[in-house]
Amino acid sequence: MDFKTRALVWAGALMMGAISGLFGFANAFSPVGVFNALVPKDGGVTIERNIPFGVHPRQKLDIYRPTNDATGLPVIYFSYGGGWESGDKEEYSFVGRALAARGYVTVIADYRLVPDVVYPDFVADNGLAVQWVTDTIGSYGGDPGRMVLMGHSAGAYNVTMLALDPKFGVDLSNVRAIVGLSGPYDFYPFDVSQSQNAFGDFPQPEQTQPVNLVSRDLPPVFLGHGDKDETVFLRNSVTLAEEMTESGIDVSLQIYEGANHADTLVSMAMPLRWRYRVLDDVLAFLDANAVSGPIS
Structure with missing residues (x-):
């Protein structure tokens, strides 16, 4: 590893401490946005930005796909975190690029946030985006019948609720897998x-909890969590x-020893893997469940 690469690695490692509280971080200064701007990213990826999937200004999505002309590629819909009150799809370009560089058409959507909306509206926005993907992603080289729902932090909640609650x-x-x-x-x-x-104002709060809704048949599920997460506890x-x-x-269930809340996200970035x-664990899980690769 040369000096430049070492410097990038250690700069990124130091920055991880700053973004470890990104769940619920509502501020004009975005730690994950700064991280995304500075970190080197995977190449060989074509990006289509700001595609509307609804009428609200926040209902837009970005598509990351391999630069080759392959079709029938598996699709990952990624929902980001931020405590349901912050976040911007472009701040997660390092995730979209990482997944697209490995053969997945990857979609990252913005959704309406608190306080403008409350539950269930932000989950419903993700559901609307997934419907758009189902209807349209074939035009971007994706196979809508081989979709993965994936998210980090509040985004992991969003995609899990999409899978568990039929009302969305x-x-x-x-859907072939959930991450x-x-x-x-x-x-x-x-x-x-x-x-x-x-x-807080939802009249049936117990029905907002994924652990109370596990009664529907689901595709294979991968859950990754750090044992030092003090933002969303491992339990x-x-x-x-x-x-x-x-x-x-x-x-x-994959438990990452020593990892905090942000580690499971930022370690998908190229210098911190x-x-x-x-990233390797998720891709191996998807490969084992016959999600990866183009249609032959």
């Missing part, structure tokens, strides 16, 4: 401002995995 209208016959990284799945009663603001993924296992769902094998 996602056709699971198109949740550092997600909140069991956080009632609401004891922090983000959950209070997003869910969220452990409890959800236990509930899914009891319901006969094929679930894989040596710290935690999150």
Whole structure:
């Protein structure tokens, strides 16, 4: 590893401490945005930006795809975190590029945020984006019948609820796998401002919790979580995995020793993959479940 690469690696590692609180970070200064701007990214990717999937200004998405002309590629819909009150799709370009460089047409959508909306509207926006993907992604080289729902933090909650609650209208016959990284799945009663603001007025709070909704047949699920996560505690993924296992769902729980809340996200960036094998683990999981590769 040359000096320049070492400098980038250590700069990124130091920056991870700054963004470890990105869940619920609502401020004009975005740690993940700064990280995304500075970190080197994967090449060989074509990006289509700001495609509307609804009428609201926040209902737009970006598509990352390999620069070759391959068709029938598997699709990853990625939902970002931010405590349901912050976030911007362009700040997650390093994720979109990483996945697209490995053969996945990757979609990252903005969605309406608290305080403009509360639950269930931000989840419903993700459902609307997934419907757009189902209807349209074939025009961008993707196979809508081989879709992965993936998210980090609040985004992991979003995609898990899309899978668990039929009211959001996602056709699971198109979904081959679900990937949740550092997600909140069991956080009632609401004891922090983000959950209070997003869910506090919902008349049936227990129905907002994924651990209470595990009754629907699901495709294979990958849950990744750091054991040093002090933003969304590890027990969220452990409890959800236990509930899914009891319901006969094929679930894989990967615990990353020493990882904090941000680590499962930023370690997907090119210079930091040596710290935690999150990207490799996710890709291996998808490969094992016959998601990867173009249609022959």
